[in-house]
Amino acid sequence: MSKFQHYLHDYLVANGTPENVAVYINMLALLVIMLMGILVIDFLIRKILIGAFTNFATRTKTNFDDFLISNKVPRNIAHIIPLLIALEFFPIVFRDFLYFENIVEKGLQIFAIILTLWIVRSLLNTLKDYLKTLPSLRDKPIDSYIQVFMIFAWLGGFLSAVAIVTGTSLTSFLTAMGAASAIIILIFKDTILGFVASIQVSINDMVRIGDWITFEKYGADGDVIEINLATVKVQNFDKTITTIPTYALISDSFKNWRGMMDSDGRRIKRALFIKQDSVIYLTQDAVDDLKRIQLISSYLESRQSDILDYNNANAIDKSLLLNGRNLTNMGVFRKYIDTYLKNHSAINKDMMIMARQLAPTNQGIPLEIYAFSSDKRWENYEYIMSDIFDHLIAALPYFGLEIFELPSSSNFKANVPPN
Structure with a gap:
């Protein structure tokens, strides 16, 4: 790469191109070559990885690998190698432009954080879909647990990205954010309440997916079809859907008919x-x-x-x-x-x-x-x-x-x- 840069630079100068212009042309040419190369590598790796996963999934009896494919885990993992190549070679492309090199490097680091979050989310969605197929876990609020983990993951990713952009260490940034904790709590009030409610609902076994509940305050009378961090969805007997805040399950009174369904009459x-x-x-x-x-x-x-x-x-x-x-x-x-x-x-x-x-x-x-x-x-x-x-x-x-x-x-x- 370095020899190619010198050759191109010498060629442009020898043909009467001004020094400063030759430097820009040299950088743009290398940038185009790098982008095309990364796109081609990314395309090939995706095809190979997705094909290998698909062939493997068709030969196995478990449906876990099928969920990996449907949630795009191989596709997201395939982006890792092109990203590593970009992190390695883009500083060479912008070596004569330190300002742009700094911006591109931070941008790639932020993209690495986002890619990590994509992969984690895909894996968690795969785990969620698989656990819902198990009879012993089919009625558990798995969505709530996944959402809680992803909230912390996105929060950690956001803080890391801000620390990269500002050039401060993550520890110093978290110390500064401590002063704004009251505002953060106010912004995420519903999320925090939903998180606490999800834990209490799960520990006390108050509601399961499939339970028939009656919640007069919200006009709900039907079967619970989904429990997540923020809401509980109830399909009423007239096939309408009622959405109830998760924290309402512990702050208000409702009737769960599970005891009747489990009894003998x-x-x-x-x-x-x-x-x-x-x-x-x-x-x-x-x-x-x-x-x-x-x-x-x-x-x-x-x-x-x-x-x-x-x-x-x-x-x-x-x-x-x-x-x-x-x-x-x-x-x-x-x-x-x-x-x-x-x-x-x-x-x-x-x-x-x-x-x-x-x-x-x-x-x-x-x-x-x-x-x-x-x-x-x-x-x-x-x-x-x-x-x-x-x-x-x-x-x-x-x-x-x-x-x-x-x-x-x-x-x-x-x-x-x-x-």
Whole structure:
């Protein structure tokens, strides 16, 4: 290279080119030759490296090398050798131009930092894609960890680049940056909060990818599809996407349905509101009539026998139905619900089954059904619950009970006298 420079310089001067012009022409000619050579070397190395990686990937069973290619790891690595050549020979090209030599050298050093970050990012993306294919890690917030590492990597690269441009050591530059730490914290507030939240979410196992969560504040009700440093993406059941700040998972309250999905049943908790004036004591004839209902016939036989024995033993005056012990239509209906649920094929018999009466309201007496369906799939769960309440609503009149319902316009029209 040096001999070529001398030869070209002597040739230009011998042909009448001024000394200062010959120096510039000499530099430009070498620069063009160097750039063309580096581009050719870069092209050849990329082709060879990518081809070698592709052939190797087709022969292996693991998909890790496939992710290396898709994330352009070989392509980025191929730039290393041309960069080393440039760092070695560009000072020779600009040896007569110290100012340009200094600028180009710093530019190449900064590009080396950027190239290093590209390679690190490609490797981390490859690792992320590969880990997501492992069943044990598929529901972990891997994106958050990768983003945290890349933030520190980019920050280190930026500080190194600034130190190169200013000509100061990295230690001195970091010392000076300590005074501006408050501004840095303010600028990266969301990132810092997201970083802390990601760690807490992961350590406490609060949310995993694939979990069904309900977050009323953000209108989210669906499956978590992505967890990264800044946001959590939830695909709602209407297929819309809701984005939630990661730190909101630890600062606000939300519902995670994973416990239900991991359990043996999905809870049914709904009430029928009974009109209070439809609740009555049952006469002997009414009890005998209800014995025709097979689910509770044996219960009524046993219960009625116990009540008669008690009333007779205590000489209870039954001319007034209120006296002594009695059955009520609502109590018998509660027993019917309990027996019906325990015989229902879709109800998990190993979990809580209960029909309970809640405190009266201005809309009647809530009679709540509390049980768990064996099938937790949403569509089947809704079908099971509807099937149960269809039956119970239709069964109410057999017990002389009525459901409370606000009057409609037809009720008012029926009470209007004709003209």
